[in-house]
Amino acid sequence: MRWSVVRLISAREMRDQFRDRRTIFLILGLPVLMYPLFVGVGILFVAALKEKKLVVGVVGAEFLPPPRSEVSPTASALGGVPAGFIYSKSRAFPPLIVNGKFSDHFLADDPEGVTLIVKSVEKADEEVLTSRQADVLLVIEPDFLAKLERQERPIVRVIEREGEENSKLAVRRLVQVLRRWAESIKEARFARKGLAADFDSPIAIRDPNSDKPLARKVIDELRDGLVKIIPFLLMMWMLTGAIYPAIDMTAGEKERGTMETLLISPAERSEIVFGKFTAVVAMAFGTACWNVLLMLLAVTIAPFLAPAIGERSLLSFVGLGACVIAALPLAMMIAACGLTLGVFARSTKEGNYYMVPMFFVALPLSYLSMSPGMELNATTCWIPITNALLLQQWLLAVRPDPFPWQHLPAVVISLSACICLALSSAVRQFHRESVLFREAEVGGKRKWRIFGLGHK
Secondary structure, three states: OOHHHHHHHHHHHHHHHHHOHHHHHHHHHHHHHHHHHHHHHHHHHHHHHHOOEEEEEEEOHHHOOOOOOOOOHHHHHHOOOOHHHHHHHOOOOOOOEEOOEEOHHHHOOOOOOOEEEEEEEOOOOHHHHHOOOOOEEEEEOOOHHHHHHOOOOOOEEEEEOOOOHHHHHHHHHHHHHHHHHHHHHHHHHHHHOOOOOOOOOOOOOOOOOOOOOHHHHHHHHHHHHHHHHHHHHHHHHHHHHHHHHHHHHHHHHHHHOOHHHHHOOOOOHHHHHHHHHHHHHHHHHHHHHHHHHHHHHHHHHHHHHOHHHHHOOOOOHHHHHHHHHHOHHHHHHHHHHHHHHHHHOOOHHHHHHHHHHHHHHHHHHHHHHOOOOOOOOOOHHHOOOHHHHHHHHHHHOOOOOOOOHHHHHHHHHHHHHHHHHHHHHHHHHHOOHHHHOOOEEEOOEEEEEEOOEEEO
8 A cells, every 4th residue: 555645645634634624614613613602502591590590489488486676696607506506595496588598507508509588478379370470389388386395397388380380499408407497496496305406317418529619510510520521522523523524525526427537546545535534534533633632722711700719720631632532543443434334425414314313323332321320331332433432531530549551441442443444445445336326316217427428
């Protein structure tokens, strides 16, 4: 095989692809438009969620524990003493509503930032919900305080508006408030009996996640999500960047009649295949690198939009670079499969149909790598696509355990076998004129193209 001929064919194919404005827009221009759009939509979503105000209709607010002016729940919270214990010293249960709103002690550290507005309602009527006077109803029994004093369990009912997203969000937020309030009431009961506030917790559990600040939790969860999503996105970007060039270099040349000119050149069929293969790999891998650069730009701008993110880096840039390099075998496999299917097609339209099975195979294997608890082990290292994505996830994650070198040969062997199998199939098809000059439907008639001579 003459590599100078391969480079010549590859350069020619790349030049033709860069002349196609539609391909350039799809590969380079569309991501430039999509990333700002996605970031803008995300910012608007977060801003809308922070500014969202939901109304809680309270039935029987007068039956709740009244606030005591001599006790400040805010001061107790700042002092590190449970509000329930402080209120027990004045022989009163902690109030849920203070000055017409929920106590700040029970609203602290809310990740969604939804504002709850308290509205007094006379009776628990569903008309209040259907008319949107309130998003959720909180019903307090008339004997609520009496049952608390008798050490019974009074019932607090929450009524939602069925099938409505705002009502579900209000219910979730209200239940969080009620659970914090119930914990404070329990602490007050323990204190009245002379028991410690943590009497029902015989073991002190130091949870590494619960002890983190809220901003730190959000950043860690976002980083864990990016570790799984970025390899999947690289896979999708390479599929997008490889499919259209592969079809245009094979089925497209059949339609334009330029395949015959290429075949009568001094180049061998295997050299033609490898030249086209190199060009498709460059387009697929270049698409992934271009999207990674745009993503890095977004990560660089993120600390200015959200200052809390600047405290810790969302991604390891060294790991991201290694992840991109590890995606190269996937680009080679996608390019080889795309050429095999494209040369078998009679037209670009038929080639697009043949590319659909690639997605049906690639997507389940990609989703498998994103399954909870899925790691690179002795079994998954032999599954094509899944093993490459799991390897990329390991490179992206900041992990103290050693690199799984023992599974790397299996990953290389499985991916290399798929690439060689697809390339050998493409070379065999390029040696079969029955495939290269298959009959095509043009205008309702069958048409053959053999070295530029059209026979009808």
